[in-house]
Amino acid sequence: MRVSFLGTVFHRLAILAYLLFALFPLFWLVKVSVTPNDLLYSEGIRLWPSRTSFEHxxxxxxxxxxxxxxxxxxxxxxxxxxxxxxxxxxxxxxxxxxxxxxxxxxxxxxxxxxxxxxxxxxxxxxxxxxxxxxxxxxxxxxxxxxxxxxxxxxxxxxxxxxxxxxxxxxxxxxxxxxxxxxxxxxxxxxxxxxxxxxxxxxxxxxxxxxxxxxxxxxxxxxxxxxxxxxxxxxxxxxxxxxxxxxxxxxxxxxxxxxxxxxxxxxxxxxxxxxxx
Amino acid sequence: MAIADALSTMPGTRRSLRDRVALRLEPYLYTAPALILIAAVMLVPLVLGLSYAFRDIQLLNPFSGGFVGLEHFRTLWGDANFFRALRNTLWWTGASVFLQFALGLILALLLDRPFAGRGLVQALVFLPWAVPTFLTGLNWAWMFNPVIGPLPHWLYALGILDAPNNILSDPSLAMWGPIAANVWWGVPFFAITLLAALQAIPRDLYEAAAIDGAGAFRRFSTITLPFLAPTIAITILLRTVWIANFADLIVVMTNGGPADRTQIVASYIFTQAFKALDFGYASAIAVVLLVLLMIYSMLIVLLRQTLLERG
Missing domain, CATH: 1.10.3720.10 (MetI-like)
Structure with a gap:
């Protein structure tokens, strides 16, 4: 079967989008758990804290x-x-x-x-x-x-x-x-x-x-x-x-x-x- | 083996009576432990629960326990909370099943096509299904919390929300919280079952259709969909019942609130038993839910019969 180049790109992008949807909540859970208390609110919605710690x-x-x-x-x-x-x-x-x-x-x-x-x-x-x-x-x-x-x-x-x-x-x-x-x-x-x-x-x-x-x-x-x-x-x-x-x-x-x-x-x- | 069978069933031959009785009993011995447990922990409480529906059973009231006939059902008929829970159940179940199915089908179609790293991608996208439901609920509740979660800010930036507030405390939007969590958690179930059905479709059908000049959409509608139809029907029907009964996410995320806007019948039963400790009333609601689910299943069976006869 012929698979167009554009179709392949679209296929990979769709998979990437679903991967993000599936993994993002788990990533967020881990991210907040390693954010030190003093940064919790100031960097509340940053994707990754400037400093991590295992204090929690x-x-x-x-x-x-x-x-x-x-x-x-x-x-x-x-x-x-x-x-x-x-x-x-x-x-x-x-x-x-x-x-x-x-x-x-x-x-x-x-x-x-x-x-x-x-x-x-x-x-x-x-x-x-x-x-x-x-x-x-x-x-x-x-x-x-x-x-x-x-x-x-x-x-x-x-x-x-x-x-x-x-x-x-x-x-x-x-x-x-x-x-x-x-x-x-x-x-x-x-x-x-x-x-x-x-x-x-x-x-x-x-x-x-x-x-x-x-x-x-x-x-x-x-x-x-x-x-x-x-x-x-x-x-x-x-x-x-x-x-x-x-x-x-x-x-x-x-x-x-x-x-x-x-x-x-x-x-x-x-x-x-x-x-x- | 045929000879051995004949010997064992022929009376008076080599095998003694004791052996034959043992042989007859054997399957029952294998199944007995499981069955006794199911009977004691599921069937007895089921019957007991049916009887509670007609009795006054309140955990904290030692004088309760008497027979009250249809009293609970009369209360239920005038209970606005119950009817709201009933409407919420339809909404919760309909939206969850539809979104889980739609995304599950898309995901299954994406994974059906071979690509490098498919095994790994498959494991990762199915991972949410392994996350305990209480944690799924908590985690999504945290993500909807503007203090700690990104979702309100994103929804605000997209113009969907007027302000970055928690939708779980907004009566008109709160139900979307548990639905989002349920969709995230439940898509893998649909994707896995549909993927298995997709991979059972003979590949040469597609090749023949392609040679005949059928485009991608035509191949999908004339080959893929008809082949998937039975799986789709069964999965959706069973999943509907399961999700209608699924109270964990709501209990964890909103506890039925705000203002009972997310209370479904299953979580209402749990709240009546767990918070109000009114076992009689809880059981009466449960009986109504059971009857409704039975009617639903019967309608489905009838529908299937008429469709089969017409086909």
């Missing part, structure tokens, strides 16, 4: 509760990701390999959980967890997040299992292995990329969750990063440098996991087209 980061790490929030979020997101991946591997494997009575109903049920407004569960879940002592606790959050993420992760894992030929297990079974042995020793190692992608998706989702954390957690001890950051923002709404330094800290794990799952985004998003 130092303050946030040494004198605030953010390291605690960060740790809490890390515990919650990692535990959720690991538990969800185990449960979703099992369920996704069953959906991929077995034809059993009620299978269509189970799939429909899981799809349904992705369609209704989760916000309507905020009140009942709070009421249910209170007598169990699971409000204000990281365990409570892990349980709730695990349930919310299992359906999507199951479809994702199923799509990875579907890509592995069935003949592998059949050969193993002829050699005397049970289905579960074949699953654990042959199929799981082959789906390692899928497992990594699922871990990444679920970690990011749990790391970002806000509304249930706000409702279920009060006080600092069990606050996750979003809860801590929002209460910091409402209390000290003028410490922009510190708020944005904390924001950059919240961004780091999410970006790391994004790099991990980047290659599987298409598969993940089509499996989870119902969710996002």
């Amino acid at each position: 980061f130092r303050f946030v790490l040494e004198n605030s509760a953010f390291p605690l929030f960060f740790r809490n979020s890390l515990i919650v997101a990692t535990s959720t990701a690991v538990i969800v991946t185990v449960l979703a591997s099992l369920a996704g494997y069953a959906f991929s390999r077995f034809a059993f009575r009620g299978r269509a109903w189970l799939v429909a049920l899981m799809l349904l959980t992705q369609m209704f407004p989760l916000v309507m569960l905020v009140a009942p879940i709070f009421k249910m967890l209170t007598p169990l002592g699971l409000t204000n606790s990281l365990t409570g959050l892990v349980i709730v997040y695990t349930a919310f993420n299992v359906p999507f992760a199951t479809f994702l894992m199923q799509s990875f299992f579907d890509g592995i030929p069935k003949e592998l297990e059949e050969a193993a079974k002829i050699d005397g292995a049970t289905q579960f042995m074949a699953f654990r020793q042959i199929i799981l190692p082959l789906t390692l990329p899928g497992i990594a992608a699922t871990l990444g998706f679920v970690f990011t989702a749990a790391w970002s969750e806000l509304l249930f954390a706000l409702m279920l957690i009060s006080g600092n001890a069990a606050a996750t990063f979003p809860v801590g950051l929002l209460s910091f923002v409402s209390k000290f709404s003028v410490d922009f440098g510190q708020m944005m330094a904390a924001g950059v800290l919240a961004l780091i794990p999410a970006c790391l996991f994004f790099l991990l799952i980047q290659r599987y985004l298409v598969q993940g998003l089509t499996a989870g087209a119902v969710k996002g």
Whole structure:
């Protein structure tokens, strides 16, 4: 196909424009977080401050509760990701390999959980967890997040299992292995990329969750990063440098996991087209 | 394998009864942990929430809990805030979905063409999707703040704003704040799904059309669009429901304000539960939202049926 020179120039310019749109907000976050306090207002809208410093980061790490929030979020997101991946591997494997009575109903049920407004569960879940002592606790959050993420992760894992030929297990079974042995020793190692992608998706989702954390957690001890950051923002709404330094800290794990799952985004998003 | 299957289903052959029961149960054992959790943490609260809608449940009032019938729904019918939230939801969802889709389609078309560094560009333009939503909301709120952010000054310089003020505190403009944040965050979702669909279109179709003398616009309208149509339809429909329910950005950026001008139904439910601690009323609103979403989905299914029959 002939591609005109003008068309190519226009194409590259359009891509450049979108790159600026996508990256500018993140650039701004980083820029304010390294601007020293005395320049914050005088050079408020300059593209780069005349002097940079890490004072906000130092303050946030040494004198605030953010390291605690960060740790809490890390515990919650990692535990959720690991538990969800185990449960979703099992369920996704069953959906991929077995034809059993009620299978269509189970799939429909899981799809349904992705369609209704989760916000309507905020009140009942709070009421249910209170007598169990699971409000204000990281365990409570892990349980709730695990349930919310299992359906999507199951479809994702199923799509990875579907890509592995069935003949592998059949050969193993002829050699005397049970289905579960074949699953654990042959199929799981082959789906390692899928497992990594699922871990990444679920970690990011749990790391970002806000509304249930706000409702279920009060006080600092069990606050996750979003809860801590929002209460910091409402209390000290003028410490922009510190708020944005904390924001950059919240961004780091999410970006790391994004790099991990980047290659599987298409598969993940089509499996989870119902969710996002 | 066929022989093994036959053996296992034939009674009285090598496999014992216990083995056969175990074999039958196997898929249920794999799915049980996930299902029990979903039932306990999603289905039970869902049913409980439906019952709250007909009860007086206020967290701070120990004497509440009684059955009130349709009381909440009568209150809701006269609640101007609810109807404003309903209008805001239409506005929020319509504008967000339209802009996300339009930009997502453009981005997908741009990325569909090979160029040096495409992998890197792709990773960078999809990055906003990985940014936690609470941070997306805060960051855009900061960018709209004239003290610390550039946007009001740029909009003023362009003549869009009369003065470099924060649009988040202007009742008539505030909704554009969360919409902008939502578009920035959500474009990658559309771009990724549409790009996958674009790359599934056979390339020789384009070459044949080009040989026949079809111009770029004609190739787009006769090959690309028809191929993309199913993906576009499904993605937009599902995304509409998802965005209508998506309250995070609004809770973070404006908390429904100023003067409830950005309150959508989902954030109104959350505010009733979280701030007013009125679980009964919150659940009644949630039930109405659920019914509306179900009607929407049903209309879509009907529309699809009529279109299929006509086609």
